[in-house]
Amino acid sequence: MKLPSILNLVTDDLAVDLGTSRTRVFARGRGIVVNEPSLLAYDTPTREVVAVGLEALELEGRASEDIHIISPLQDGVVADSTFAGKLLEHYIRKARDGRSTISRRVLISIAADASDIEHYALRYAAKEANVSNVHFINKGIVAILGSGVDPDDQRATLVVDVGAGTTTIAAMVHNHLIFTRTLRVGGNDMDTALIDMIKQNHNLLVGPRTAERVKIELGCAVPLDQEQTTMVKGRSTIGGNPEMAVVNSIEIHEAIEPIVARIVNSVQDALEALPPEASGDIYDRGMVLGGGASLLAGFDERLMKETELAVQLTESPQRAVIRGLGLLFENPLALRRAIIKSEQ
Ligand SMILES: Nc1ncnc2c1ncn2[C@@H]1O[C@H](COP(=O)(O)OP(=O)(O)OP(=O)(O)O)[C@@H](O)[C@H]1O
Ligand SMILES: [Mg+2]
Structure with a gap:
């Protein structure tokens, strides 16, 4: 002991x-x-x-x-x-x-x-x-070590950590970082996009906590098979009174799509920038996702589709x-x- x-x-x-x-x-x-x-x-x-x-x-x-x-x-x-x-x-x-x-x-x-x-x-x-x-x-x-990767691993590992304000993309081989990039984009930007959309489509001003709830409940990185709705409360931008609106999964998906696309494109850029040997390793073993916003429904599926690589979510990704x-x-x-x- x-x-x-x-x-x-x-x-x-x-x-x-x-x-x-x-x-x-x-x-x-x-x-x-x-x-x-x-x-x-x-x-x-x-x-x-x-x-x-x-x-x-x-x-x-x-x-x-x-x-x-x-x-x-x-x-x-x-x-x-x-x-x-x-x-x-x-x-x-x-x-x-x-x-x-x-x-x-x-x-x-x-x-x-x-x-x-x-x-x-x-x-x-x-x-x-x-x-x-x-x-x-x-x-x-x-972010890589916390995803359960052995730092002495001789083969390359790619990790994408999508937080509230940043997305960190990093690749490592045998204790050496071979690529890292930080995007100033994350879950908060999805919340802001939802606030803007609800204001524009429903003339309703909602707070960031409401937007975050909507994202977690109905946000999806791929279009949902079946349309779903949720109720939001806020202040009317017309009369100023407290009001309610029903928002649907289609408008939610459209609002967050540009942010999801930016993250996916950056992962693709990272894959193109990797040295050939490392690319081979990533081709074999795929990438690991971390950060709370990587829990967005369909985010792993979307990355898998667009990169044609295996995508795995790490355990309690926020940590x-x-x-x-x-x-x-x-x-x-x-x-x-x-x-x-x-x-x-
Ligand atoms: N189930 C979920 N679906 C979608 N987003 C989620 C979910 N759970 C948490 N999030 C989002 O994850 C983000 C928080 O993630 P995390 O705790 O990793 O960020 P952070 O470490 O504080 O930020 P950063 O690393 O960017 O500075 C928030 O935007 C939150 O809304
Ligand atoms: Mg973080």
Whole structure:
């Protein structure tokens, strides 16, 4: 039996996936200890944070005019460093759970092709959260590891992680990333497209939670065999009164189709960019899907049809990235290779 070292009892190794819709924290030896919405509620006049995560979500649409709910991440990127720092600080404190006040190190995933500005914003947020020893980790690599792929595998693997704000496409051979690309497109864009469609077709303004529900209930990446409908409530764009409308699966499919097509086209571009040997491997074994938006009905089927490859959905796909981050603690070589930058 492997005993935890004394150091592990008094300090925590933590890993954070600061996602557009959810923040997940992995504590070494304890697993995923935080999995909550990346949301904050603050008081507008004082800018004081009044609620974080699930508590902030509960305030949405119910709080006073002075309370503002924000997501400090947009399209997978830190849009507000100060509030992202507060979010990070809150969740890191929660993950430590009073066990320790110091963290030997914190791993944070970031897109491999993130700009200097994105790095700066995340570094600033980490400083705000009082995290000093931080390693920025290549999100493509951890998306692959979290999908159950052995990093030492001699054959190429292709992973597509479709999140709320980003789609990460990455291919790896024997511990080396051979391709990675980040699209600023994900499930949130489908929600926005549904809000626009309901406004245009039904003169009704609905909120993002309603749009997300419609997507999960009736959204489909291929046309449904049988038309289905669902009821939505919102505010009329004509009279301003609360109203209801019935939306059908055909208009839902049409609204999200451009986003699905963009993702599928990018996967096809990635396949064309792979070296021939790697293409052969992918031809044999297909690709693995991760990220919550890959759960969209018919998405795997659509990719299978258009690429003529096998497509497999990883187990609890929303957790693939945080699982991969956690695995790095047990694999020093993979960790070294996955680090993009370290800040002491
Ligand atoms: N069954 C489902 N069908 C369609 N979409 C779904 C389903 N379940 C979750 N989603 C969508 O998945 C997205 C969240 O996925 P995930 O948790 O992987 O994102 P994230 O990690 O926060 O974002 P990102 O990695 O882009 O920063 C949301 O847009 C959500 O609506
Ligand atoms: Mg994600």
